[in-house]
Amino acid sequence: MKRLQKIILFLLFGLSSVMQANAQVKISASIDTVMLLIGDQTTLRLSATYPEGMAVQMPILTDTIIRQLEVIEASTFDTTTVNGQVIINQAYVVTSFDSGYYQIPQFPLAITMPDGSFDTIYSNNLYFGVMTMPIDTTQPNAIADIRALEEAPVTFKEVLPWLLYSLLGILIVALVYLLVRKLGGKESIFMVKEAPKEPAHVIALRDLDTLKEQKLWQRGLTKEYYSSLVDILRVYLDNRFNIQAMESTSEEILRAVGPCSEITREQKDELKQLLYRADFVKFAKASALANENEDSYCFVEGFVVSTKLVEQLHEDADNKQNKE
Secondary structure: OHHHHHHHHHHHHHHOOEEEOOOOOEEEEEEOOOEEEOOOEEEEEEEEEEEOOOEEEOOOOOOEEEOOEEEEEEOOOEEEEEOOEEEEEEEEEEEOOOOEEEEEOOOEEEEEOOOOOEEEEEOOOEEEEEEOOOOOOOOOOOOOOOOOOOOOOOOHHHHHHHHHHHHHHHHHHHHHHHHHHHHOOOOOOOOOOOOOOOOHHHHHHHHHHHHHHHOOHHHOOHHHHHHHHHHHHHHHHHHHHOOOOOOOOHHHHHHHHOOOOOOOHHHHHHHHHHHHHHHHHHHOOOOOOHHHHHHHHHHHHHHHHHHOOHHHHHHHHHHHHHHO
């Protein structure tokens, strides 16, 4: 009840906003809203009326009127003359972030009379209150949100740089696309030459030399020896005959090799023996004799040499002649 009485009292004070200093000059102060929600904005208005011939100095309000009332924006002076009376109006957008009830002191108005004398009159007092957000008393731990942020409109000046960058990016992409299309199949700086792939027999023979130097079966690593030897053979079949040997079983490899006319019947039989021998050693933990290990290596080496591409043989001959 006491809070309601205070609010009614401040409303009554707010309605009495005009104070007359004398019969000639009037100055008034008013506020649009006498009860503010914390953080809200309202308008404080100053008005002076006086006869022509007088000089009046309106009060100039800075960023703070009182500690609890801040000035957000000030309008320019609006001056009009009606029937020999000069009327000056000015408005200030104000806000407050401190709850409570406050008094705005009188604003002074400096007057210069036609005879050159000076005087000062004052406006009326103003009163206003600032309320916090209403709180649900049934939930004592409830948290009230602050006032939502106001969205500022996006200006063309802010959008322009992004628009220019976007257009520039589109232009660069379009130019690169047109350049690539124009060049077509021709070589350009955008094309990277792929290194020529080594012939299948060169890769296989190099790997066989490496395997021979490791001396795996001589050190008792027979299983590892046959795994490496068969892998070299599988890679060669893939590179030379385009047989997907790396993902195939021994039976699948033999079926794939069957129709190949470049591999003789004898070589197919020896290939079968090698694959079966390797499977026994790797999966059945069988052992192989030393001469069988040597024969397996010699077969793979001879198979690679005898089935390499004919064009490669000619190329090797040309290279040998050039060196001589």
